Amino acid sequence: MKPEYKLCLLLLTIAVFTLIAKVETDPKKAELALHALDSVEIPVPVHTEAFKPGEFLKFSIDYGFVNAGWAEMEVLSIVEYKGRLTYNIQTKAGTNKTFSLIFPVEDRVVSLLDTEEFYSLRHEKHLSEGKYHADRWFTFDQENHRAISKGYDIETYPRVLDILAAFYYFRTLEFEPGDTFFLPNHTDGKNYPLRVAVLRREEVKVPAGTFQTIVVEPILKSPGLFEHKGNVYIWLTDDEKKMPVLMKTRIVIGSIDASLTEYRLE
Secondary structure, rough: OOOHHHHHHHHHHHHOOOOOOOOOHHHHHHHHHHHOOOOOOOOOOOOOOOOOOOEEEEEEEEEEEEEEEEEEEEEEOOOOOOOEEEEEEEEEEEHHHHHHOOOOOOEEEEEEEEOOOOOOOEEEEEEOOOOEEOOOOOEEEOOOOOEEOOOOEEEOOOOOOHHHHHHHHHOOOOOOOOOOEEEEEEEOOOOEEEEEEEEEEEEEEEEOOEEEEEHHHHHHEEEEEEEOOOOEEEEEEEEOOOOEEEEEEEEEEEEEEEEEEEOOOO
């Protein structure tokens, strides 16, 4: 498969916070990653109503002038999970008819985000990519700082987030260009700190309209822990909603864009 196709599929699969990185598996460095946030102040949610059930966002995934597929982000409902009320958040992504002939993708990712504490309780990935099909999940025991799945039960960060929940968490924060935040993340048996840099304000036009935005860059990188490859930029509305309207992944030639085509906030 051509590299640009693989990158399109990567963006489609993750749909948001597309982090192109090699995760360190060395035990000593894994231990360093676990304690990387020990002296870091984690930002506290401010705009706790930045999103609510009924919010629906749809994106077109494009490589230059070529449409590769689509992605959707939705806050489906509030559901009870292990005695806690949670936001049931779902992303779906798929290739269009042309790309499906080359390599069909139809993925769905689900996160349960606590409505009061804004930490993760459960994360699921349901993947269908060509001939590859998989259903993965992990849960969090927030009281005991454990990440649990079928193949592991390991220590993780206090108030840990999965990558999808981290995006929604970030939307609740107050920030200005020049700010940098660190968020505790866990994915598939590995812990890592997520650094988010707030870059600038910018007006941007997408199919859904013209928006005043603030641009952020999520970076999966920590000295000695991760090798960062490429850049990801996200344009969020410059208001209390912090709604994503554009995402770009820079590649060797050009970029892959996810542009908002339609939305419903409640």
